[in-house]
Amino acid sequence: MSQLAFSWHGPVPRPNESYSHFLLRWAVYAVKYGGVFTLAMVAGYMIKFGDYVSEPMWVTMIFGFALPLAIAMSGVAAIGFLVKAAWFAVFSPSRVFHESTGDFEDAA
Numbered sequence: 001m002s003q004l005a006f007s008w009h010g011p012v013p014r015p016n017e018s019y020s021h022f023l024l025r026w027a028v029y030a031v032k033y034g035g036v037f038t039l040a041m042v043a044g045y046m047i048k049f050g051d052y053v054s055e056p057m058w059v060t061m062i063f064g065f066a067l068p069l070a071i072a073m074s075g076v077a078a079i080g081f082l083v084k085a086a087w088f089a090v091f092s093p094s095r096v097f098h099e100s101t102g103d104f105e106d107a108a
Helices: 019-049 057-091
Strands: 095-098 103-106
Touching: 019 057, 019 095
Parallel strands: none
Antiparallel strands: 095 103
């Protein structure tokens, strides 16, 4: 859990890493955050239905709207990263990260 707390910038490309592998790491990153949002939503519903708050309107707004939206967004992001990773694995498999330029380029 503490690793997720300090990793909000996302994965950083590694030297000579292919672009499709980098996108796969982004997909895993999005799924991890979806899991964190899901755990927060479950905790919120436990608070809401456990009668720990007298006026659960703010709980409903956060745990009934904001967190499901965040879970959906992280799911869509993960699917998008997976599709893009598959695309680059098939059509541009030689694209790797070069430290000297700081960008992904075709290996020559």
